[in-house]
Amino acid sequence: MTKSGFVAIVGPPNVGKSTLLNSYMGTHLSAVSRRPQTTSRNVLGILTAPQGQFVFLDTPGLIQRKGAVYEFMRSQIKSALGDADLVLLMVEPRYKPDDELASFIKSIDKPVLLAINKIDLIKDKLTLLPLIDRYLSLELDEVYPISALKGEGLSELLKGLFKAAPRGEPYYPEAEITIYPMRFFAAEAIRESLFELYGEEIPYSVFIEIEEYKEQEGRKDLIQAILYVERESQKPIILGRGGEAIKRLGTRARKKIELLSGRSVFLELWVKVAKNWRKDPSFVRRATKPPEKYLPE
Ligand SMILES: Nc1nc2c(ncn2[C@@H]2O[C@H](COP(=O)(O)OP(=O)(O)OP(=O)(O)O)[C@@H](O)[C@H]2O)c(=O)[nH]1
Numbered sequence: 663m664t665k666s667g668f669v670a671i672v673g674p675p676n677v678g679k680s681t682l683l684n685s686y687m688g689t690h691l692s693a694v695s696r697r698p699q700t701t702s703r704n705v706l707g708i709l710t711a712p713q714g715q716f717v718f719l720d721t722p723g724l725i726q727r728k729g730a731v732y733e734f735m736r737s738q739i740k741s742a743l744g745d746a747d748l749v750l751l752m753v754e755p756r757y758k759p760d761d762e763l764a765s766f767i768k769s770i771d772k773p774v775l776l777a778i779n780k781i782d783l784i785k786d787k788l789t790l791l792p793l794i795d796r797y798l799s800l801e802l803d804e805v806y807p808i809s810a811l812k813g814e815g816l817s818e819l820l821k822g823l824f825k826a827a828p829r830g831e832p833y834y835p836e837a838e839i840t841i842y843p844m845r846f847f848a849a850e851a852i853r854e855s856l857f858e859l860y861g862e863e864i865p866y867s868v869f870i871e872i873e874e875y876k877e878q879e880g881r882k883d884l885i886q887a888i889l890y891v892e893r894e895s896q897k898p899i900i901l902g903r904g905g906e907a908i909k910r911l912g913t914r915a916r917k918k919i920e921l922l923s924g925r926s927v928f929l930e931l932w933v934k935v936a937k938n939w940r941k942d943p944s945f946v947r948r949a950t951k952p953p954e955k956y957l958p959e
């Protein structure tokens with residue numbers, strides 16, 4: 663018997679959703695950082711195992727802030743929840759189940775499994791029991807303590823997901839790990855590098871547009887990306903003295919892209935100002951749009 667299904671990974675910012683996706687994929691597909699709101703659009707990863715196939719959708723963190731960017735992020739979560747057969751709700755031990763979470767769970771008309779991530783940070787695992795009990799009192803199908811980073815509990819969670827998944831044939835060929843194009847992941851690699859190299863609001867103030875992604879036989883692939891900043895004053899920060907900072911950014915992002923694509927890359931970065939783009943819904947939509955259609959024909 664084969665199982666297959668779409669799994670939406672949802673939860674508050676920074677709990678480790680993207681880390682879990684990467685652990686299951688065995689490759690660094692989704693951007694991870696120490697800071698919240700790293701993921702700004704859904705990332706799709708395909709996991710094929712002997713029991714069947716999951717199409718994971720890693721989503722932006724649930725957040726109630728106002729603004730075009732946040733509205734876009736919420737629309738991404740909504741779309742993943744709509745496409746999902748199963749929902750994997752992720753939290754970490756410092757979160758306590760509250761009414762808001764309870765009503766969120768109630769609002770989902772699909773099986774919801776809960777993962778309490780980052781249990782490697784808990785010395786005495788017994789202290790988790792009351793928390794697990796509190797979660798179990800909500801309308802959840804199962805609760806799994808895990809560490810996405812250290813790999814603890816991941817096979818139990820996967821088993822649980824397969825148990826809850828509908829029967830069905832795999833959606834995609836076994837060898838596929840995603841159906842998003844490399845240009846999507848190139849932008850994500852640049853975003854992750856921004857989080858690693860720049861502080862404060864800079865990583866959030868940049869949106870990345872891949873102008874050109876040319877695979878070239880016999881020579882390096884050519885990628886040209888535009889980094890739009892919100893204000894003129896952010897431009898010199900991105901560039902750094904003598905262009906040092908952006909050079910470092912380019913090198914770091916290029917290495918990530920080369921690792922994922924398995925090809926040599928020439929990455930060109932340009933910085934432009936798009937005044938207050940975060941407040942402009944049409945710009946946000948254009949900038950962050952993931953591939954429209956990902957269900958197989
Ligand atoms: N100790 C520990 N840290 C973890 C674990 N999983 C993730 N982290 C760390 O938590 C931080 C956030 O991880 P992400 O995977 O980016 O979290 P996210 O939920 O995708 O965050 P957003 O995309 O911002 O919503 C990173 O610094 C991770 O290294 C874990 O199991 N244990």
Ligand SMILES: [Mg+2]
Binds near residue numbers: 679692693700701720
């Ligand atoms: Mg994330």
